[in-house]
Amino acid sequence: xxxxxxxxxxxxxxxxxxxxxxxxxxxxxxxxxxxxxxxxxxxxxxxxxxxxxxxxxxxxxxxxxxxxxxxxxxxxxxxxxxxxxxxxxxxxxxxxxxxxxxxxxxxxxxxxxxxxxxxxxxxxxxxxxxxxxxxxxxxxxxxxxxxxxxxxxxxxxxxxxxxxxxxxxxxxxxxxxxxxxxxxxxxxxxxxxxxxxxxxxxxxxxxxxxxxxxxxxxxxxxxxxxxxxxxxxxxxxxxxxxxxxxxxxxx
Amino acid sequence: xxxxxxxxxxxxxxxxxxxxxxxxxxxxxxxxxxxxxxxxxxxxxxxxxxxxxxxxxxxxxxxxxxxxxxxxxxxxxxxxxxxxxxxxxxxxxxxxxxxxxxxxxxxxxxxxxxxxxxxxxxxxxxxxxxxxxxxxxxxxxxxxxxxxxxxxxxxxxxxxxxxxxxxxxxxxxxxxxxxxxxxxxxxxxxxxxxxxxxxxxxxxxxxxxxxxxxxxxxxxxxxxxxxxxxxxxxxxxxxxxxxxxxxxxxxxxxxxxxxxxxxxxxxxxxxxxxxxxxxxxxxxxxxxxxxxxxxxxxxx
Numbered sequence: 001x002x003x004x005x006x007x008x009x010x011x012x013x014x015x016x017x018x019x020x021x022x023x024x025x026x027x028x029x030x031x032x033x034x035x036x037x038x039x040x041x042x043x044x045x046x047x048x049x050x051x052x053x054x055x056x057x058x059x060x061x062x063x064x065x066x067x068x069x070x071x072x073x074x075x076x077x078x079x080x081x082x083x084x085x086x087x088x089x090x091x092x093x094x095x096x097x098x099x100x101x102x103x104x105x106x107x108x109x110x111x112x113x114x115x116x117x118x119x120x121x122x123x124x125x126x127x128x129x130x131x132x133x134x135x136x137x138x139x140x141x142x143x144x145x146x147x148x149x150x151x152x153x154x155x156x157x158x159x160x161x162x163x164x165x166x167x168x169x170x171x172x173x174x175x176x177x178x179x180x181x182x183x184x185x186x187x188x189x190x191x192x193x194x195x196x197x198x199x200x201x202x203x204x205x206x207x208x209x210x211x212x213x214x215x216x217x218x219x220x221x222x223x224x225x226x227x228x229x230x231x232x233x234x235x236x237x238x239x240x241x242x243x244x245x246x247x248x249x250x251x
Numbered sequence: 252x253x254x255x256x257x258x259x260x261x262x263x264x265x266x267x268x269x270x271x272x273x274x275x276x277x278x279x280x281x282x283x284x285x286x287x288x289x290x291x292x293x294x295x296x297x298x299x300x301x302x303x304x305x306x307x308x309x310x311x312x313x314x315x316x317x318x319x320x321x322x323x324x325x326x327x328x329x330x331x332x333x334x335x336x337x338x339x340x341x342x343x344x345x346x347x348x349x350x351x352x353x354x355x356x357x358x359x360x361x362x363x364x365x366x367x368x369x370x371x372x373x374x375x376x377x378x379x380x381x382x383x384x385x386x387x388x389x390x391x392x393x394x395x396x397x398x399x400x401x402x403x404x405x406x407x408x409x410x411x412x413x414x415x416x417x418x419x420x421x422x423x424x425x426x427x428x429x430x431x432x433x434x435x436x437x438x439x440x441x442x443x444x445x446x447x448x449x450x451x452x453x454x455x456x457x458x459x460x461x462x463x464x465x466x467x468x469x470x471x472x473x474x475x476x477x478x479x480x481x482x483x484x485x486x487x488x489x490x491x492x493x494x495x496x497x498x499x500x501x502x503x504x505x506x507x508x509x510x511x512x513x514x515x516x517x518x519x520x521x522x523x524x525x526x527x528x529x530x531x532x533x534x535x536x537x538x539x540x541x542x543x544x545x546x547x548x549x550x551x
Binding site for chain 1: 416418421445448452473474540546547548549550
């Protein structure tokens, strides 16, 4: 069963990377790239609601603890309890460093499609409640939508982002504090069931360990695959809205 | 351990302060205890350039004094008896604790003593001694030595600190063990991730306060060491990671690294170096959002 999941996930990721926008990302003008990233920020902001929902909905205490831990990382504090810039602040800072203005980021309205993707993502999680394998579906959706695909999205977008931001301290470029780190610590990193005791676990792997335990029946397997497919479709649709920008490129 | 090895170890022992000539005499003693003074001198003269009877007697007298042979009657049989007893003891223990460098066992971490040893390292002119090392999961006592470390840097002393990578499975396992088995006061509040980050915040302050901060070298590991180590020059404290308590709250083996028998010192040093090699460098740079780097240290 785990083999089926791993094959399915690898295939979804491969398909996702072939989205026309990612394939032709080099043809996008810089202002259009900023437009995409500003819309993408609305999904980032909605992650908290998605996570909070999952914390309240799941019954298993260990899963709850893992999800809570990941969510808390979004709002770091030092060990004296003093709040440090949250991940959403770091996202805002990355966008400024990429050339967006504060007004552009704050005043650009959410497109109808972005709003739809966001709302449908939330509604989908609500729909899982009461189903036989609701924990599996919730966890699979959460992991794929908020971690695995996020890392894939940022790794595709990084090709352009890295034109202006670096992943290291550099005298030429400012370091990305949001995109780069989420690209790494959200990533799938290994097949489900292949998480190593040594080295670190990404968020996707932390959730994968719980997911692995939940896939004990054909019904659970089916719920998992279906939730991942839905997450894929929603994210794919989000990027569909920008393919028209390819026609407006200067190339 | 045979008789010869025993005599060699005894001769090296700092307790007796034997001279080279006295060592030569002692090495001529055989295990049987039947040698007379005349036999002993003959053995000596066969093994070393011959000396006068009177000179030999003088050396023996010095040896008796150093071994505190003060009883009435012939002293040589008394020395032989004492050595036979010590040999038996030696065989039972296999090797002397002092020979392997074990100088004391504390019931918990000797805070002031370790501080004094760092001070000694700061004062020494011996370049080989200018090294301070710590291996811990997290060091609950790191703040006690903030000033020492700042001074170490000012005096060109390398400080190496090995801590657990706070997001490792190994650190989580250690936390689970303490939560389950340590006494309530500790298990309720233990949070290894926060405690390591608190250590890194202390190191960040030290780095911020020093101009030569490359001398503070921090590495993080994702494995499970079994001993905590605090080293200053040739002084070392080693304590086990028990299920029921933190390593600083249990017995501490105090060792000298320049011991004549390097068995323990070398084993601990080699394992520290191995961990140092496989651990990953981490620099809590005050000018950088290092928490982001910390999270992905072992992920890419």
